[in-house]
Amino acid sequence: MRAVKHSLANFSFYDQKAIEKKLEQMAAQGWMICKLGNFFWTYARIQPQKLRFAVTYFPGASNFDPHPSEKQLTKEDFCAQDGWRLVLRWGPMQIFCTSRPDPVPIETDPVPQVENIHRTMKKMLLGQLAILAVILWSLALQI
Amino acid sequence: MPREKFKTLTEQMFYILLCLHQECRGVDILERVRAMTAGRVSIGSGTLYDLLEQFAAEGMIRETRAEGRRRSYIIAEKGRQMLEREYQRLCLQTADYEHLLGKGGNYESRQA
Numbered sequence: 338m339r340a341v342k343h344s345l346a347n348f349s350f351y352d353q354k355a356i357e358k359k360l361e362q363m364a365a366q367g368w369m370i371c372k373l374g375n376f377f378w379t380y381a382r383i384q385p386q387k388l389r390f391a392v393t394y395f396p397g398a399s400n401f402d403p404h405p406s407e408k409q410l411t412k413e414d415f416c417a418q419d420g421w422r423l424v425l426r427w428g429p430m431q432i433f434c435t436s437r438p439d440p441v442p443i444e445t446d447p448v449p450q451v452e453n454i455h456r457t458m459k460k461m462l463l464g465q466l467a468i469l470a471v472i473l474w475s476l477a478l479q480i
Numbered sequence: 481m482p483r484e485k486f487k488t489l490t491e492q493m494f495y496i497l498l499c500l501h502q503e504c505r506g507v508d509i510l511e512r513v514r515a516m517t518a519g520r521v522s523i524g525s526g527t528l529y530d531l532l533e534q535f536a537a538e539g540m541i542r543e544t545r546a547e548g549r550r551r552s553y554i555i556a557e558k559g560r561q562m563l564e565r566e567y568q569r570l571c572l573q574t575a576d577y578e579h580l581l582g583k584g585g586n587y588e589s590r591q592a
Contacts, residue, residue, distance in 0.1 A: 393526050407549060410549060411506075412529045414507065414549055415506065415526065415529045416525045418507045418510065419524075419525040443524045443525055444524045444527050445492065445522065445527045446492050446493075446527045448490070449527055449534070450526075
């Protein structure tokens with residue numbers, strides 16, 4: 338039986354509910370997410386189990402950070418206090434899981450939740466625009 | 481025109497500020513609020529972190545102690561004023577309800 342599985346990623350980066358539902362289905366089938374990518378997600382074999390997942394966003398975190406910031410680690414400590422285990426980080430996205438049957442959700446107020454998503458989107462868009470500008474500039478130099 | 485931030489406090493904001501009338505570690509607020517409300521109000525750990533950051537940035541609370549990543553906070557004067565304002569607003573709301581429906585009254589019996 339193979340230990341690793343790759344699956345096509347067909348979710349929006351900001352579709353929290355769909356991502357959580359997919360990860361819960363996969364855990365129930367015996368697969369735990371271990372790596373996220375723009376096109377493929379990788380899962381590792383586990384015992385099938387009923388887990389709850391939560392997807393959150395930490396504006397300012399990125400894949401270029403050498404290590405998570407103190408603030409990001411503090412937020413993760415808060416979540417751990419309430420029984421949510423960090424599974425992995427992917428840029429500003431953090432994925433947590435818990436085996437508690439009726440956990441308190443990580444986010445219970447929609448206002449700061451939406452504010453986090455909004456700030457994350459703004460920072461990512463600015464980063465992508467900067468990369469596009471550099472590409473266009475280097476192409477222009479070659480002409 | 482967008483609503484002024486913290487013009488009204490949500491239930492979770494209210495209880496976090498109430499909890500911080502005494503110095504308290506950030507992570508301990510989760511259990512304190514549950515105990516204070518007999519489990520009626522539960523604050524998400526991520527929401528708690530976000531609101532503490534916002535309150536600190538607005539000057540509504542201040543950090544009193546830091547032991548590594550474990551920080552303690554206490555309410556500041558601005559936070560006390562906002563809490564008092566919210567309490568007065570809720571009292572007025574209760575008074576309006578009691579004026580219209582009476583204490584313990586219900587809407588259906590009034591309409592009949």
